[in-house]
Amino acid sequence: MKKLLIKGLKITVCLYIIVCTLLYFFQEKLIFFPEKLAPDYRFAFSQPFEEINVNAPDGVSLHNILFKARQSKGVIFYLHGNMGSLRSWGKVAQLYLSMDYDVFMPDYRGYGKSKGSIDSEMQFYADMQADYNTLKKQYPENQIIVLGYSIGTGPAANLAAANNPKMLILQAPYYNLKDMMGKRFPIVPTFLLKYKFDTAAGIQNCRMPVTIFHGDADEIIYYGSSLKLQTHFKSSDTLITLHAQKHNGMTDNPEYVDAISKILGYNNGSPTN
Numbered sequence: 388m389k390k391l392l393i394k395g396l397k398i399t400v401c402l403y404i405i406v407c408t409l410l411y412f413f414q415e416k417l418i419f420f421p422e423k424l425a426p427d428y429r430f431a432f433s434q435p436f437e438e439i440n441v442n443a444p445d446g447v448s449l450h451n452i453l454f455k456a457r458q459s460k461g462v463i464f465y466l467h468g469n470m471g472s473l474r475s476w477g478k479v480a481q482l483y484l485s486m487d488y489d490v491f492m493p494d495y496r497g498y499g500k501s502k503g504s505i506d507s508e509m510q511f512y513a514d515m516q517a518d519y520n521t522l523k524k525q526y527p528e529n530q531i532i533v534l535g536y537s538i539g540t541g542p543a544a545n546l547a548a549a550n551n552p553k554m555l556i557l558q559a560p561y562y563n564l565k566d567m568m569g570k571r572f573p574i575v576p577t578f579l580l581k582y583k584f585d586t587a588a589g590i591q592n593c594r595m596p597v598t599i600f601h602g603d604a605d606e607i608i609y610y611g612s613s614l615k616l617q618t619h620f621k622s623s624d625t626l627i628t629l630h631a632q633k634h635n636g637m638t639d640n641p642e643y644v645d646a647i648s649k650i651l652g653y654n655n656g657s658p659t660n
Contacts, residue, residue, distance in 0.1 A: 418538070418564075418582060419505055421498040422472040428500065432477050434484055441521045443496075443503075443514045450500035451518055454480040454490040460652070461530035461553065462489040464522060464546075466515065466539030472499035479638050486653035488532070493518045508582045515546050529553050532651075535560070537608065537634070544589025547597075555597045556650070558637050560586045561608050562615045570609060587619055596623040598650060600643055602632025 430436065435455045440448050452473050453462075463483050467476040473494050480490035496514060497504040505511055522531060531552040535543025540560035547555040561567045563585040590597055597620070601613040610628075617626045629642050637643050 414581060415505055418469060419495070419497070420470040421495070422470070422474065423497065424472055424474060424499045426500055428474070430474065430477065432480075434481060436477070436480075438500075439521065441493075441518050443510075443517050445510075447496060447503040447514075448501065449493060449496070449514055449518060451491060451493045451521075452477060454484055454492070456484045456487050456489050458487050459489045460487045461532060462491050462522065462526050463532045463534050464519065464543075464552070465490055465492045466533070466535040466543045466546075467492065468536050469538035474499065482638055482644065482647075483651070486648055486651045488651060489526075491518075491522050508584065511542055511582075512545055512549075515542055516549065519546060519550060532556060534558070536637075538584070541584025541586045541589065544586045544593065544597075545584075546589075547595060548589045548592035552595055554595055554650075555590075555593055556647075557586070557597070557599045557616075559601055559605055559608050559634055560599060560613060560616060562587050562612045566612065566615070567608065587616055590616055590624075591619045593621075596625075597621070598624070599626045600629060600637060600646070601626070602629045602634065602637065602640075604631050605634045607634035 430438075430452070432454070437453045437455070439451045439453055441451060443449055450473070454477070465476075465479065465483075467473075467479075473492055476492060480492065483490050493515065494501040495505060495511065496502070528551045532554045533543050533547045533552045534556040535541070536558040540557045541563065543557060544555060544560075561584070564582050565580055568580055599613050599616060601610050603610045613626055620626070627646050629637065629640055632640055632642070
């Protein structure tokens, strides 16, 4: 019996090591779920838009869409979630366009029409900075608002901290990916994670106002993540809790629409200063 127990323990340890090794080398497959689009794919958005290609520092072509409002007060740099492509994410732009903001949306490497594939956190940050530098040629930074949703919140916070946009808005953010991993997969050692995406560190280095929206019924990124982030707030920062809101569908939530319209200076359909 003792020998069987020892043998079983050895097998369990070996399987654990194998699983951890696979997680380390293939973790991109567990974090990012891109939808690829053909280079000649035609988007069917009803609002005016422009497709913009930006070269990353290593020469990889990154695809972006700039949606144009009728009377623009500025632009929202929107970092989307970990699934899909701009084919579906582009629909989110309509809300902000209706509030007189242009919307700039990048597709990450390997997503949509963007070339290449994601293989490091620093590469991801460098890509977003290249896009931001391109956007600055059209808009002064005091007219740029960085907005990140879900997986996009860590990179959004890092991008805002490295630059001087008008504001940072985060939807359903995590504290950092190590914290998320520890919460959801406590038996997996966090040192295996190559992608830290430290939202907390980014917020601490932000000089502009930060607003966080998080649903208290979020089943993907637990609401406590935002409570932890709140401990790093400046006096100008705000956490807005959306009651009974799950992870998806935040943009359609009337509470969110009402709050974001005030933040963007658009009250009851009438622009405010």
